[in-house]
Amino acid sequence: MSAWGFVSLAYGIVWGSILVYLILLKRRYASTAADLDALRSTEATSSDAKK
């Protein structure tokens, strides 16, 4: 492999991995935020019903 081949491999793996981590983190974040919103709205509905 040429010098630029090793450089491309290193840069590709690093930025690819960081991108994958960022995407997975954003997905986890979005799904947790949705769960929290659902929980908040359920609580608001049930407290309105009690009133």
Next chain:
Amino acid sequence: MAQVAIKKRKGILGALAFVAVAIGLFWSLVIAPPDAYQGDVQRIMYLHLPSILTAYLSYFLVFIGSGMYLWKREKRDDLLAHSAAEIGVLFTALTIIEGSIWGRPTWGVWWTWDARLTLTAILLLIYVGYLMLRSLIEDENRAASAAAVLGIIGFLDIPLIHMSVYWWRTLHQPPSILRPDKAPWENVHPAMLTALAISFVGFLLLYFYLLSMRYRLGEMREEIRARRLDRGA
């Protein structure tokens, strides 16, 4: 209102990280000259050094967060330590991979049981263990306490990694930047030093962007857990 401000700040941090990373890439791959001995392979160092320094910063935050948690027992300190450990593991694994790719054309091997390499691999294993420990212990408070102890002990590996090239005969060369006897600009070409500095700033901004998102994720999970407990009670 506060949520909107936090989102805006996070957006600005993300945009700044993206710009710094893009400039860093351009400087590292286009502007910086090839090394006189190593040639273009040396460009891997513009990733290698910022990643390990970012990992060290992460473990320093684990150390601080763990110490504070054991002292004050506040959930936010544990949350900081947990978030920083997860991202630290990512950057340590990347450091080892970059080093391995650089080592093959430079040393002729992908891996060698050199003191610095071995201690860095141990550092990675300690913090992978830290994350596993948290998921293995069911009681959240016990898991946080046990992980905090490991987080503090694990940090002690970092001075060993730094000093390993002085204490033992290693294949890994002594530091070029963090040398006690010479300033970085006396030892490294200005264009190379600039590439390294911009790359490091990019990694730092990206790190704080990831950390803020991971920390907020932990906060939301904690809120969900507390609300579910309240409803159960």
